[in-house]
Amino acid sequence: xxxxxxxxxxxxxxxxxxxxxxxxxxxxxxxxxxxxxxxxxxxxxxxxxxxxxxxxxxxxxxxxxxxxxxxxxxxxxxxxxxxxxxxxxxxxxxxxxxxxxxxxxxxxxxxxxxxxxxxxxxxxxxxxxxxxxxxxxxxxxxxxxxxxxxxxxxxxxxxxxxxxxxxxxxxxxxxxxxxxxxxxxxxxxxxxxxxxxxxxxxxxxxxxxxxxxxxxxxxxxxxxxxxxxxxxxxxxxxxxxxxxxxxxxxxxxxxxxxxxxxxxxxxxxxxxxxxxxxxxxxxxxxxxxxxxxxxxxxxxxxxxxxxxxxxxxxxxxxxxxxxxxxxxxxxxxxxxxxxxxxxxxxxxxxxxxxxxxxxxxxxxxxxxxxxxxxxxxxxxxxxxxxxxxxxxxxxxxxxxxxxxxxxxxxxxxxxxxxxxxxxxxxxxxxxxxxxxxxxxxxxxxxxxxxxxxxxxxxxxxxxxxxxxxxxxxxxxxxxxxxxxxxxxxxxxxxxxxxxxxxxxxxxxxxxxxxxxxxxxxxxxxxxxxxxxxxxxxxxxxxxxxxxxxxxxxxxxxxxxxxxxxxxxxxxxxxxxxxxxxxxxxxxxxxxxxxxxxxxxxxxxxxxxxxxxxxxxxxxxxxxxxxxxxxxxxxxxxxxxxxxxx
Numbered sequence: 001x002x003x004x005x006x007x008x009x010x011x012x013x014x015x016x017x018x019x020x021x022x023x024x025x026x027x028x029x030x031x032x033x034x035x036x037x038x039x040x041x042x043x044x045x046x047x048x049x050x051x052x053x054x055x056x057x058x059x060x061x062x063x064x065x066x067x068x069x070x071x072x073x074x075x076x077x078x079x080x081x082x083x084x085x086x087x088x089x090x091x092x093x094x095x096x097x098x099x100x101x102x103x104x105x106x107x108x109x110x111x112x113x114x115x116x117x118x119x120x121x122x123x124x125x126x127x128x129x130x131x132x133x134x135x136x137x138x139x140x141x142x143x144x145x146x147x148x149x150x151x152x153x154x155x156x157x158x159x160x161x162x163x164x165x166x167x168x169x170x171x172x173x174x175x176x177x178x179x180x181x182x183x184x185x186x187x188x189x190x191x192x193x194x195x196x197x198x199x200x201x202x203x204x205x206x207x208x209x210x211x212x213x214x215x216x217x218x219x220x221x222x223x224x225x226x227x228x229x230x231x232x233x234x235x236x237x238x239x240x241x242x243x244x245x246x247x248x249x250x251x252x253x254x255x256x257x258x259x260x261x262x263x264x265x266x267x268x269x270x271x272x273x274x275x276x277x278x279x280x281x282x283x284x285x286x287x288x289x290x291x292x293x294x295x296x297x298x299x300x301x302x303x304x305x306x307x308x309x310x311x312x313x314x315x316x317x318x319x320x321x322x323x324x325x326x327x328x329x330x331x332x333x334x335x336x337x338x339x340x341x342x343x344x345x346x347x348x349x350x351x352x353x354x355x356x357x358x359x360x361x362x363x364x365x366x367x368x369x370x371x372x373x374x375x376x377x378x379x380x381x382x383x384x385x386x387x388x389x390x391x392x393x394x395x396x397x398x399x400x401x402x403x404x405x406x407x408x409x410x411x412x413x414x415x416x417x418x419x420x421x422x423x424x425x426x427x428x429x430x431x432x433x434x435x436x437x438x439x440x441x442x443x444x445x446x447x448x449x450x451x452x453x454x455x456x457x458x459x460x461x462x463x464x465x466x467x468x469x470x471x472x473x474x475x476x477x478x479x480x481x482x483x484x485x486x487x488x489x490x491x492x493x494x495x496x497x498x499x500x501x502x503x504x505x506x507x508x509x510x511x512x513x514x515x516x517x518x519x520x521x522x523x524x525x526x527x528x529x530x531x532x533x534x535x536x537x538x539x540x541x542x543x544x545x546x547x548x549x550x551x552x553x554x555x556x557x558x559x560x561x562x563x564x565x566x567x568x569x570x571x572x573x574x575x576x577x578x579x580x581x582x583x584x585x586x587x588x589x590x591x592x593x594x595x596x597x598x599x600x601x602x603x604x605x606x607x608x609x610x611x612x613x614x615x616x617x618x619x620x621x622x623x624x625x626x627x628x629x630x631x632x633x634x635x636x637x638x639x640x641x642x643x644x645x
Contacts, residue, residue, distance in 0.1 A: 020411075022048075023052055023054065024411075024412050026045050026048050026049050026058075027054060027057065027058075027412060027414075028412075029041070029045055030042055030045040030046075030049070030057065030058040030061060031057075031061070033045065034061040034065065037065070039065060039066070042062045042065075043062065045058045046058040046059055046062060053401075053404050053405050053408045054408055054409070056078075056081075056082045056085060056087050056088075057087065057417075059078060060087045060090070060091055063075065063078055063091060064090075064091060064094050067091075067097075067098045068098050068101070068102075072107065075091065075095050078091055079091065084401075085401065085402065085405075086117075086402070086420050086421060089115065089116045089117055090117075092111060092114060092115050093115060093117070093118065093124055095111065096108055096111055096112060096115060096124060096127060097123060097127060099111070100127035100130060100131075100158070105131050105134045105135075108127070108131055109131055109135075112128055112131070120144070120147075120148070121151060121155050121156070122156060123156040123157075123158045125144070125148075126148075126155070126156055126158035126159040126161075126162050127158050129141060129144060129145045129159075129162040130158065130161055130162060132144075132145070133161065133162065133165045138169060138171070141162070141166060141169070141171060142171050145162050145163075145165075145166055145171075146166060146171055146172060148162070148163075149163055149166065149172055149176060149180060150176075150179065150183060151180075151183075152180070152183045152184040152186065152189055152192070153187070153189060153192055154192055154195070167199075174200065174201075177199050177200045178200065178230070180196060181193055181196050181197075181200065181234060182234060182237070184196065185234070185237070185238040185241065186241065186273070188245065190211045190212065190214070190215040190238070193211055194207075194208040194211050194212075200231075203229070203230060203231040204226070204229045204230075204231055205225065205228075205229030205230065205231030205232030205233075205235070206229075206231030206234060206235050210224075210235055211235065211238075214235050214238055214239045214242065215238075215242065218238075218239035218240070218242045218254065219243060219250070219254065221235075221239055222239045222257065222258065225239070227258060227261040233262060233263075233266055236254075236258055236262065237262075237266060237269060237270050237273075239254060240254045240258075240270045240274065241270070241273045241274070241277070244273065244274045244277040245277050248274050248277050248278040248283060248285075248286075251270075251273075251274045251277065252274055255267070268293065268298055271292065271293070271294060272290070272294055272298060272299055272300075272303050273303075274289060275289035275290040275292075275294070275303070275307075276302065276303040276306055279303075279306035279307065279310045280594045281594070282313065282577075282578060282592065282594065284310075284313070284314065284580075284581070286306070286307075286310040287307070287310040287311055287314055287316065290303075290307050290310070296322060296323060296326035297326065299326075301327070301328070301331060304323055304326060304327055307319070307323045308320055308323035308324055308337070308340065309591060309592045310592075311323060312340065312588045312591060312592060313580055313584065313588060317343070317344045320340055320341075320343075320344045321341065321344035321345070321348065324337045324340065324341045324344070325341075335361065335364065335366060335368045335369075336368060336591065338357055338360070338361060338368070339357075339361060339368040339371060340591070341357065342357035342361070342372070342375070345357070354375070355375075355376070357372075358372040358373075358375045358376050359372075359376065360372075362376055362378070365461070365466075366603075366607060367590075367603040367606065367607040367623070370607055370610055370623040371587060371623055371624065374622060374623060379610075379621050379622055379623075386462055386463070386464055387431075387432070387461070387462045388439075388462075389432065389435055389436035389439055393432060393433070393436040394436050394439060394440055396433075396436070397433060397437045397440050398440055400425050400437075401425075402421045402422065402424045402425030403421075403422065403425045403437065403440065405421045406418045406419075406425060406449075407440075407444060409421060410444065410446060415500075419448075419449065422441070422449045422452075422453075423452070425437070426452070426453055426456060429453075429456075431457040431458055431459060431460035431461075432460065434454065434456050434457050435453070435454060435460065435462050435465065437453040438452075438453040438454040438465040439465065441453060442465060447468050447470055447498060447499035448497075448498035448499060448500050450468060451465070451467075451468060451494070451498055451499075452498075454466045463611060463614070463615065464615065466611070467490075467494065467608065467611045467612055467615055468494075468499065469490055469612065469615065470499050471499070471512070471543070474539055474540050474543050475489060475490065475493070475547075478544055478547040478548075479547055482547055482548065482551040483551070484547060484550065484551055484554070485561070485609070485613075485619055485620075486612070486616060486618075486619065487609045487610075487613040487615075487616055487618075487619040487620075488561055488565075488605075488612075488619075488626075489547060489550065490608070490609070490612045491604075491605045491606065491607075491608030491609035491610075491611075491612055492513070492550070492565065492568065492605050492608075493512050493513055493543075493546075494605075494608050494612075495601060495604045495605045495608060496512065496513055496514040497511065497512050497513070497514055499512060500512075501537060501538075501539055501542075502537050510536055510542075511536055511537045511538075511539075511541075511542035511546070512539060512542050512543060512546070513542055513543060513545075513546025513547070513550075514546075515536060515542060515545055515549070517533065517536070518645045519549060520533075520536050520545050521533075522645045523545045523548050523549045523552075524545060526548070526552075527544075527545075527548055550564065550568060553567045553568060553572055556572060557575060557576070558631060560628070560630060560631070561606070561609075561626060561628075562586045562589060562590060562602060562606065562626075562628070562630060563575045563576070563589075565601070565602045565605045566578065566590075566593060566598055566601075566602050569597070569598045569601045569602070570593075570595055570598040574598075576633070577633075578592070578593055578594070579630055579631070579632060579633045580630075580632060580633065581632050581633055582632050583629045583630065583631055583632055584629065584630040584632075585627070585629060585630075586606075586624075586626075586628045586629060586630055587624070587627050589630040590602045590606070590627065606623060606626055606627060607623060609626060610622075610623045610626065
């Protein structure tokens, strides 16, 4: 492969800087040339963009395309010239991968400490662990490598030599192989489970064909399993769990059929998984199933979480306390469990312990912090949080190289690259700098980054920047016209899109209110207005359709904002089914939503609404009152609209 150098003659450094339009054209052309592998064109563009704020991009693409054949000097020159930028870190990561492939561990070891961004279980991480193998660093392999094995999915090919070494060193053994197989079945990933069998020596009683049979029909497959083998028993446990995932009673029936042929530990395990599945399905019997011969110590973290949630739905505060106290110390420090433990103390008649925990939470700005404040007799107060940066502070932030590049990329509508640069530039900033950055973003109508920066402050806050309210003339009009609480609508939009007008989700939802195409089409038909798919991202159209749908969902769910919020994210049918046979405290309903995404969504939307009510000077500022009580199943529902998407 012919190598094309990015080290340009010095005379190019003095070349006239291109105008803004020419720069945009060059950058778009450079990105397209990269996609097409036209390296000579990239060299030409690099010459023209040199001296601009974005000069590193064509240079990076040119180097990255040739990373496996570049001499160290060219990589080092780029890293030195653009040190402290996200692209320099990215190129260093590319280079480290190449060095690992070449087996150049000396240079790899020197460069690794300078890398900023990498993820556990990634190719880069496993490359680093391969270096640990070369250096016989058993401590690092045990600390970072061994936990990767217990992942119920496949990892990078670079991790395979790490696992081989861990088994060879005795840091992993056959039991660990069986443990990962079970974790993979728990995650309902039978295809990957089949890939693990060679590591177990292709044990008797289990193979890919049998795994597929159990996955397809657990009830039919169970009698064919060889329960006298460990492989057969693991498949039986998979069959019981697979059936119990959708029907806990069916799972219990399968367990009863084979219980006498399973060791006690396997019976307890199957029982705990069935209790977990029942809890996830909000079955009131789950707590009894957990207590039928099981101890909290025998539950894994996930099962213990749902033990506590089951106890909350039944208002069994002793079980709530016991479940949280049985959690590892790190998990007990999570905000949800800190709040619910305090509530358990309160219900047990221990106000001193409860008040201390509420006081600790009250200084934090989130769902549980708001609830804790109200337990102490106060509500959210954002009046003091209005720090205004000076003109000098704003200018200083604009001159941060990553911010300068981010704003230039935003002007080109290269949003993903702009966001990466902006986020990089926020690292290590003080509270005053972060608020100045948030104001710079707001002035640029870059609302999601303004919120991002304002939310990162530690002690100095500006809630006007955290809870921006752009497009208010449009949103307020539609909300009031439908009788909707404006603060709630803004709370929802903030969570859906952070006011990115062109936001598009991975499943195809778009615009400020993240409407799915089918939903937008259905709403337009119901409203009697024309549907134009191209106009759904336009602010007025998106908010008009989105607020109408939100009002429709609210009315169909008995005017319960918590239910309507859950329905907006997960569908009205699910929101109805997540109720209980008795009234539920709104906070408990939110805490026990089975979908983690929706659970987090509802909490954030409802907390956002409180802050917006404060900002607008109208609306309910008590989160508890907003959450209210959720009526039981079958109560207070409007007739279902069968064609609701």
